[in-house]
Amino acid sequence: MEKLNYQVLEKSGYQGYIKKSAPEKVLQFGEGNFLRAFVDYFFDCANEKTDWEGKGVLVQPIPQGLTELINGQEGLYTLYLRGSEKGQKVDQKRVISFVSRCINPYKDFDAVVKAACSEELEYIVSNTTEAGIVYDPESKFEQCPPNSFPAKLTKILYERFKAGRKGVVILSCELIDNNGKELEKCVLQHIDDWKLGEDFKEWITAENIFCSTLVDRIVPGRIKDAEEVEKLEADNGYKDDLMDVGECFGVWIIEGPAELEERLPFKKAGLNVQVVPDVTPYKKRKVRILNGAHTGFVLGAYLSGQNIVRDCMHNETIKGFMNKMLYNEIIPTLPLDKEDLMDFASAVEDRFNNPFVDHELMSISLNSTSKWRARNLPSFEEYVKEKKELPVCLTMSLAAYIAFYSSDIQERTEDGLICRRPKGNTYKVQDDAWVLDFYYEHREDSAEELVHAVLTNEKMWGEDLSQIEGLEKKVTENLLNIRENGAEKAYASCL
Known part of the structure; x- marks a missing residue:
């Protein structure tokens, strides 16, 4: 030819x-x-x-x-x-x-x-x-x-x-x-x-x-x-x-x-x-909406049995959780025209539903500690500042992050933390060595102890998150909900 x-x-x-x-x-x-x-x-x-x-x-x-x-x-x-x-x-x-x-x-x-x-x-x-x-x-x-x-x-x-x-x-x-x-x-x-x-x-x-x-x-x-x-x-x-x-x-x-x-x-x-x-607000739009959506829902979605992003968009609970997080909790905190933000968020669902790309949840999970801090924490804190209450889905997302990093920890390897998800298979959490060491050291903690240790870890978040009123109690409740009822039902409880 x-x-x-x-x-x-x-x-x-x-x-x-x-x-x-x-x-x-x-x-x-x-x-x-x-x-x-x-x-x-x-x-x-x-x-x-x-x-x-x-x-x-x-x-x-x-x-x-x-x-x-x-x-x-x-x-x-x-x-x-x-x-x-x-x-x-x-x-x-x-x-x-x-x-x-x-x-x-x-x-x-x-x-x-x-x-x-x-x-x-x-x-x-x-x-x-x-x-x-x-x-x-x-x-x-x-x-x-x-x-x-x-x-x-x-x-x-x-x-x-x-x-x-x-x-x-x-x-x-x-x-x-x-x-x-x-x-x-x-x-x-x-x-x-x-x-x-x-x-x-x-x-x-x-x-x-x-x-x-x-x-x-x-x-x-x-x-x-x-x-x-x-x-x-x-x-x-x-x-x-x-x-x-x-x-x-x-x-x-x-x-x-x-x-x-x-x-x-x-x-x-x-x-x-x-x-x-100024390109800054548009960068914020991309990080908070597109990247924030990824980090916000994929860890719980993986624990619920999903493996690729597209399939999550065909699950009404996970898609509903993501959309509520985007439209009710993230978009209201952003400094751009609301119609522009809604159009961008609407395109996100289409992009995640791309029939040609098998985007694996585990690849998105890499370095989720710094990702949650950069992509989700600013939306969380601005929501609390404006509404004087905890955002339901972002709070659940933080619990899902902790659940993903602590699910039936098996061993600490040279480059990861081997955990087991409810389906029974093992998976490797990959992050900075000090983050992996932290979760391995706290593998025997109760839900209450683990949540307290995570939220007060200023190296993780740049501050002590336990100082946010009601957060420690709610994240603990959410973590127990995920562990006892599964992540999908926990997500459904937010809708």
Whole structure:
């Protein structure tokens, strides 16, 4: 079977949208599954739905990468967006034609510089992993390329400045807080260290916009089933070594000045991309609602006999518990438009019900102590502060966390705590060593003793939770309910 390229695609009879040529307006550091299923998808849709007319040049961020595969397919690849929307199964195929080419900077850094100095360039995008945005004093200007991504960026922006070009919009997609601001800090530090001059520094701050962004789309990437890949390629009429898969839900929040929304092509295209003055509330929305829902219900759901997230959405008690926690206890504490929050929460149920992703509860359970503290405790405390009472479901969720970490403890292994769930099988709790040691040391405690020890452990929570009126008594009652009647009935008692 022939490999995907424009000629092969035409022969295959593909009827979807394709853009063969356009000016290269985007320089993107990163060529992995996520960027291709997220950023490149949005730009591709903007080409189809507006008069923006742009292509993207990808830059391979590390010495090993996809440059040869991407160029071998003339930048084309097939993207499947799969999931559930309003309870209906969604499986959309789109051939992405936004990418013009890929450059390996370790073989041809001059090509990156040339692309960066182009008059047509408008945007620089990056997703170089969380470790990518760090200041590295070992990165030098004379290196080709410099070691770190911020150093590479500083060097190519300097060349653009010297060429007399206008500034660009830099969209940072790395999964760290204030990713754009942190990237700009690193660039300014390199300018000082490399003595590149005040004029260049002024051009950086005045002419360029470093945007912090929040990205939200689950991208499994490859289809693991070889038979399914073979069938898809047979149906498509071509071989595709860059086939990519993401969930159908996707939202990109970009922090920047209001005029940026008109400058970017996404609003005109009707895409789920928002420009906001501060990305922080949206990050809080994602952590509290999406991540908070996961951590809030999965531990009890696992004890009740469930194994994957999707099946939990088909259990009316567990789904009802999650929704009551979201709509009655978490959303009222968040500082965003309530309709926006309700829409986001509504999408969560669809995302958890994705028929294409077997998301295991045990994988979500990793490090649940720090997760509950970061994702659920703030909602819990703000609810108590506002309502002057305990939130029913979040309080039960805390008891379920304790139950999961203390269910018939068998042994403490090198990397976990072996517990037994009511179904009879054992499972491994994985967390920081001191957390596992704590629960193992308290394995003989009564429910009352264990709850007291957990709530007063300030290392776990940053405070003594037993000081919250009525909490210790209620968590103890809930823990006994879970142990005696099962987690599902305990969840049902909250509804």
